Amino acid sequence: MDSYDLVIINGLCVTAADVAPYDIAVKDEKIVLLAPSGSLAKANTKRLIDAEEGYVMPGGIDSHVHLQEPSMFGKGSCADSFESGTRSAIAGGNTTIVAFAPQQKHVDSVLTALADAHALAKDNCYCDYGFHLLVGNPSPTALSEFPRLAQSEGVTSLKIYMTYVALQLRDNEILSVLLAARQNHILTMIHAENGDVLSWLTDQLEAAKLFAPKYHVNSHAPMLESEATNRAIALSSLLANTPILLVHISEPAAALRIRQAQTAGQPIFAETCPQYLFLTRDDLDKPGFEGAKCVCAPPPRDRADQLAIWTGLKNGTFTVLSSDHCPFRFDDAETGKKTSVTQEHPVGRFRHIPNGLPGIETRLPLALSARKLTLTKFVEVSSTNAAKLYGLYPRKGSMIPGVSDADLVVWYPGKKLGEFALTNGMLHHDVDYTPYEGRTIGNWPRYTILRGKVIWDRDGGGIIGEKSFGKFLEREKSSMNEIWETIEEEGPFNVEAL
Ligand code: DUC
Numbered sequence: 018m019d020s021y022d023l024v025i026i027n028g029l030c031v032t033a034a035d036v037a038p039y040d041i042a043v044k045d046e047k048i049v050l051l052a053p054s055g056s057l058a059k060a061n062t063k064r065l066i067d068a069e070e071g072y073v074m075p076g077g078i079d080s081h082v083h084l085q086e087p088s089m090f091g092k093g094s095c096a097d098s099f100e101s102g103t104r105s106a107i108a109g110g111n112t113t114i115v116a117f118a119p120q121q122k123h124v125d126s127v128l129t130a131l132a133d134a135h136a137l138a139k140d141n142c143y144c145d146y147g148f149h150l151l152v153g154n155p156s157p158t159a160l161s162e163f164p165r166l167a168q169s170e171g172v173t174s175l176k177i178y179m180t181y182v183a184l185q186l187r188d189n190e191i192l193s194v195l196l197a198a199r200q201n202h203i204l205t206m207i208h209a210e211n212g213d214v215l216s217w218l219t220d221q222l223e224a225a226k227l228f229a230p231k232y233h234v235n236s237h238a239p240m241l242e243s244e245a246t247n248r249a250i251a252l253s254s255l256l257a258n259t260p261i262l263l264v265h266i267s268e269p270a271a272a273l274r275i276r277q278a279q280t281a282g283q284p285i286f287a288e289t290c291p292q293y294l295f296l297t298r299d300d301l302d303k304p305g306f307e308g309a310k311c312v313c314a315p316p317p318r319d320r321a322d323q324l325a326i327w328t329g330l331k332n333g334t335f336t337v338l339s340s341d342h343c344p345f346r347f348d349d350a351e352t353g354k355k356t357s358v359t360q361e362h363p364v365g366r367f368r369h370i371p372n373g374l375p376g377i378e379t380r381l382p383l384a385l386s387a388r389k390l391t392l393t394k395f396v397e398v399s400s401t402n403a404a405k406l407y408g409l410y411p412r413k414g415s416m417i418p419g420v421s422d423a424d425l426v427v428w429y430p431g432k433k434l435g436e437f438a439l440t441n442g443m444l445h446h447d448v449d450y451t452p453y454e455g456r457t458i459g460n461w462p463r464y465t466i467l468r469g470k471v472i473w474d475r476d477g478g479g480i481i482g483e484k485s486f487g488k489f490l491e492r493e494k495s496s497m498n499e500i501w502e503t504i505e506e507e508g509p510f511n512v513e514a515l
């Protein structure tokens with residue numbers, strides 16, 4: 018009789034394709050068998066988990082995570098280290114994150130930036146991790162390093178910004194990055210907001226003595242996002258349809274432009290985040306400085322916009338639902354949101370409030386509890402598509418026997434857990450608040466399993482994994498929609514053909 022390391026019986030297994038009752042056997046870190054429910058109840062195994070008909074899904078993949086980064090998004094610095102961020106990730110059902118290796122403007126090389134990120138993450142991660150290069154300075158050196166990034170460093174995606182003084186690239190720089198990325202089969206993620214319009218609106222608001230956190234929303238009018246999204250798509254088209262992924266889309270006009278480009282067959286992908294599904298601009302309009310807790314960019318918008326973003330998730334406009342976990346402590350005048358509070362500005366100065374929210378642990382429970390996505394769609398946007406987009410599929414984001422790592426999240430069955438109000442005290446990040454305090458949650462990961470090992474057992478010790486168990490993942494090129502095969506067929510970008 019075969020012997021296994023772990024068997025999970027009586028689970029309702031959910032993948033991006035199917036929902037069906039199966040037992041799962043795990044050996045040597047891989048899923049090795051899916052069998053009819055109940056058939057492995059007596060299997061020879063080191064550990065048996067009875068899922069009691071709860072959902073069993075591929076572990077969450079959070080593909081947009083900022084950890085231990087220097088100050089780049091206003092004053093303040095990241096509250097979570099790789100240790101605390103990945104601890105929070107696994108308690109929220111994630112088994113893989115893709116974080117950023119930030120190359121700042123004064124740094125020439127992207128390989129140096131990557132080495133720095135490796136040094137911070139190594140032996141400090143509870144879950145598996147990869148890096149997107151964050152390109153702040155597309156110097157000739159940096160661009161010349163792209164082949165090595167993709168071919169020997171396992172980094173097949175990068176992110177650039179159309180905003181933030183510390184990171185904003187001009188259109189000619191964006192084109193240089195896109196072209197080099199295209200030549201090396203690297204997927205470019207773009208933060209699409211018009212930074213110049215943002216600066217101008219910010220000055221206008223300040224001239225009118227409007228400093229409170231809620232004016233952050235006015236300074237990030239939806240037009241900033243739809244204009245930059247349109248420009249990013251235009252730049253991609255100019256370079257013979259170079260694939261791009263527009264991150265954290267918050268508003269319907271940008272979503273519509275993306276949808277149009279997709280319908281025209283362009284390789285345009287998009288991401289949204291829980292803050293655009295669960296928060297609105299009213300959350301920034303709280304008494305005193307409280308609204309700063311929800312300051313992120315782009316900002317949460319209106320209720321009608323939320324509904325449009327849900328629709329975009331359902332209809333496939335958005336390929337992934339990531340957290341954009343970018344945590345700053347609230348009550349901290351040295352590194353957190355309160356760096357923007359002075360005697361002159363007792364409710365802060367929105368210009369200086371660090372942009373970003375914690376959300377790595379709450380992404381999956383909030384989205385599942387909302388019950389707005391089918392179960393298969395939930396898995397698709399929270400795990401499987403991230404694996405495909407970022408070159409991890411089918412090792413991650415799936416449950417293929419003999420192929421997929423045994424990365425699983427097991428939820429509580431039915432009403433076993435019951436509804437409860439979320440509090441920050443329940444979370445495992447290093448942040449003194451959650452923007453979702455008091456929200457009703459209907460389910461939570463009961464077990465998180467990474468390569469066959471239980472690392473989160475909510476009723477049996479909580480975090481039971483070790484911070485050195487998470488491995489760096491060398492990623493392949495994106496397998497999403499065979500984008501790079503299509504690009505090869507189209508041939509190289511040819512300026513003479515324009
Ligand atoms: N948006 C945020 O809110 N924080 C960090 C980066 C970003 O783009």
Ligand code: ZN
Pocket residue numbers: 208264265314
């Ligand atoms: Zn961004």
